[in-house]
Amino acid sequence: MFKATFLATAVTLSALQAPTTAAAEALTILAGDLPPMFNGDGSGREAEVISSVMERCGHTVTFEIQPFTRHWKSYAQGKGDAVATVPLGMPLPGHATEAYIQYQNGVSSLAENGAAYSDLSALSGQSVIAFMGASDIIPGLKDAVPAFKSYKEIADQIGQSRMIFGQRVDAVIGDGMIFAEYNRQLRDQAGELMFDPNQDVTFQAIFAPSDYGMYFRSEALTADFNRCHAEAVADGSLAAINRAWADRYRDTLGDQYLGH
Incomplete structure (x- = not known):
């Protein structure tokens, strides 16, 4: 009896301590029209970073492109599952991620x-x-x-x-x-x-890089994003994306863009 009770308690504690993950979802993310970070067709450096991170977590994303800054207002009014390129500390509904991208x-x-x-x-x-x-x-x-x-x-x-x-x-x-x-x-x-x-x-590049995060309406999706972003940083996937985009503009950027 004691052994069974102990095992049941251990299983319960293990479940409580396990990280929260979201079931696979198809997400709409609001983003600002800011080439080449986000192009009008939903491609771009930042779009590729977000897509790569979310696909690692099993989610698919579609970007709804709006004029920059309007996308924050649209999200605040209830549109979309998440919003990109948010200055850290900016108050919006939902749950903020850690910084996932830098501008230079x-x-x-x-x-x-x-x-x-x-x-x-x-x-x-x-x-x-x-x-x-x-x-x-x-x-x-x-x-x-x-x-x-x-x-x-x-x-x-x-x-x-x-x-x-x-x-x-x-x-x-x-x-x-x-x-x-x-x-x-x-x-x-x-x-x-x-x-x-x-x-x-x-x-x-005479200024310090600027950090940006995202907001998700779901706390579980926010946790997913942070976890998978950390994994993509650790294995070099995101560095490769950023380097490839910097290479496209090497004649202007030299080696000044975030060290790439």
Whole structure:
């Protein structure tokens, strides 16, 4: 009798201590339209990272692409099973994952200028453009702006590439891979432009990488994602994905993008 009771108790304790996992699901994940992290067709560097992690856990994913930042609002309003590219600490419904991806902000400029940017002070006296909200996100940027010749933030990031190639600004602050992708898109339109999009550009990663997480409505799916992400980091799968994407833009990024 004692032995049977002991075994039953042991089984119960084992079940309670076992990690919670979710049954295989087909998930809809809201994501921002931010090439090449997420392209309009649901492909991209970040899309590949998330898909790889969730498939490792036995889940399938479909990405619903929306304008960046709107995807957070749509998720908060009840759409989707999860939402991607969420700044750590941002309050949203559901359960936050650990950081799963990094973006690398830095300074991009025309190579012919030969500028070396080691920190924000090197931009003193220069005309600078950045992505919308950059001065609230990048540490020290807001304090450095008064020393710039000019400073503007724009939501249309392909416009940043237009301005650098048109030599209307000296430098662009933003993620190097996103900048490089929009440069590629402009090169496809070369015959239609009033400037040369084939000018060489350089990227210098003077800022610390930015971490992003996800939110899932299900706590079990959040646990699954964290577990499978850790496994993919440990076996090198995610490093291989990130390196392959950096290789596509090597002419702009050099070795400056997250060490890849």
